[in-house]
Amino acid sequence: MQIPAPFDYARATTVADALALLERHGPESRVVAGGHSLLPMMKLRLARPEWLIDINDLFELDFILRDGNQLRVGAMTRHTTLLESAEIAGLFPIFTDAERVIADPVVRNRGTIGGSLCQGDPAEDLSTVCDVLRGEAVIRGPGGERILAMNEFHKGPYETAVGQNELLCEIRFPIRPRSGSAYEKVDRRVGDWAIVAAGAAVSLAEDGTIDDVAIGLTAVGVEGTISPAEAVMRGEKPREELFVEAGRLAALASNPVADQRGPIEYKRHLSDELTRRVLRSACARAAASPTSVSPTSLSPTPQEG
Numbered sequence: 001m002q003i004p005a006p007f008d009y010a011r012a013t014t015v016a017d018a019l020a021l022l023e024r025h026g027p028e029s030r031v032v033a034g035g036h037s038l039l040p041m042m043k044l045r046l047a048r049p050e051w052l053i054d055i056n057d058l059f060e061l062d063f064i065l066r067d068g069n070q071l072r073v074g075a076m077t078r079h080t081t082l083l084e085s086a087e088i089a090g091l092f093p094i095f096t097d098a099e100r101v102i103a104d105p106v107v108r109n110r111g112t113i114g115g116s117l118c119q120g121d122p123a124e125d126l127s128t129v130c131d132v133l134r135g136e137a138v139i140r141g142p143g144g145e146r147i148l149a150m151n152e153f154h155k156g157p158y159e160t161a162v163g164q165n166e167l168l169c170e171i172r173f174p175i176r177p178r179s180g181s182a183y184e185k186v187d188r189r190v191g192d193w194a195i196v197a198a199g200a201a202v203s204l205a206e207d208g209t210i211d212d213v214a215i216g217l218t219a220v221g222v223e224g225t226i227s228p229a230e231a232v233m234r235g236e237k238p239r240e241e242l243f244v245e246a247g248r249l250a251a252l253a254s255n256p257v258a259d260q261r262g263p264i265e266y267k268r269h270l271s272d273e274l275t276r277r278v279l280r281s282a283c284a285r286a287a288a289s290p291t292s293v294s295p296t297s298l299s300p301t302p303q304e305g
C-alpha cells in the first residue's frame with residue numbers, strides 16, 4: 001500500500017484548539033506533528049485515522065527554556081533544533097550524541113521530540129535519552145494538566161500514557177551539578193534505526209563518587225532504566241572495573257530478539273560494550289562539568305529552528 005485511506009484534515013491554532021478538535025472528532029482523530037512515523041503507517045494502512053489534527057502551527061510548543069534548575073523542552077521541538085542547541089549540548093550532551101545518529105536531515109528537520117516519544121517505537125532513540133535524564137512528561141487534556149515520570153509515560157511498545165484526547169506538551173529535565181551524559185548507537189548504515197544503542201547519565205558527589213546514575217538500552221526489549229547495573233555504581237568512584245560490571249549486568253537485563261539486524265548474542269555483546277562506553281564518557285563529562293548550578297529563574301534561551 002502506498003496511499004493512505006481517506007481522511008479529513010484540520011489545522012489547530014493553539015493547544016486549546018487542538019484539544020477541542022480531538023474532542024469534537026472523537027476516537028478516530030489523531031494529531032500529526034512531523035508526520036515521519038504517522039504518515040508511513042497510514043500509507044501502509046497500519047493506521048487509519050478519520051481525522052488528522054495538524055499541530056505544526058502550535059509554536060507555543062516549540063521551545064527550549066531554562067527554568068530554574070530545570071530545562072523545559074516543548075513537544076514540537078524538532079530534532080534539528082535539539083541537535084543545534086548549544087544549551088542542550090552544554091547541559092545534556094546525550095541529546096547531541098543521539099540526534100547526530102537519528103535518521104537524516106530531511107527527517108530531523110520535521111520530526112519532533114513529542115512525536116518520537118508518543119510513537120513509542122522500541123528502537124526509537126529519544127525515549128532512552130529521556131529515561132536516563134529522568135525527564136517528566138507534561139500532558140494536557142480535557143481534565144487539565146498532569147505530569148508523569150518517564151516510567152509512567154511508557155506503557156510498552158507503541159503505547160504511552162497519552163490518551164487519544166490529550167497532547168504531550170513538554171518534557172522537563174532536572175539540571176544537576178557535576179553531571180554528564182552520553183549516547184552511542186550501532187546501526188547497519190548511517191541514519192538507520194539502532195541495532196542496539198545505550199545511554200547513560202551520571203551525577204557525581206563533591207568527593208567524586210557517583211551520587212546518581214541511570215543506564216538505558218534501545219532496541220533490546222528493556223523498559224525503563226537498568227537498576228541492577230546502576231546499583232553497583234552508586235557511592236563508588238568511577239573506574240574501569242565498575243564500567244565492565246555494569247556492562248555485564250546491562251547485557252544480562254537485555255532481552256533482544258533475533259531479526260534482520262542481528263542475532264541475540266551479537267545484540268547482547270553490543271549491550272555490554274556500548275554500556276561501558278557511555279559510562280566512561282558520561283563519567284568523564286561529569287568530572288569536567290560545572291560544580292554548581294545557578295538557579296536562574298525562567299530565563300528563556302533564544303528560540304531556535
Ligand SMILES: Cc1cc2nc3c(=O)[nH]c(=O)nc-3n(C[C@H](O)[C@H](O)[C@H](O)COP(=O)(O)OP(=O)(O)OC[C@H]3O[C@@H](n4cnc5c(N)ncnc54)[C@H](O)[C@@H]3O)c2cc1C
Binds near residue numbers: 101114
Ligand atoms: C527514514 C526514517 C528514519 C528514521 N530513523 C530514526 C532513528 O534512527 N531513530 C529514531 O529515534 N527515530 C527515527 N525515525 C523516526 C523520526 O525520529 C520521527 O520523527 C519520529 O518517530 C516521529 O516524530 P514526528 O514528529 O514525525 O511524529 P508523527 O509521525 O507526526 O507522530 C507520531 C505519533 O505520535 C503522535 N503525536 C505526535 N505528537 C504528539 C503530541 N505532541 N502529543 C500527542 N501525540 C502526538 C501522533 O498522533 C502519532 O501517533 C526515522 C523516521 C524515518 C522516516
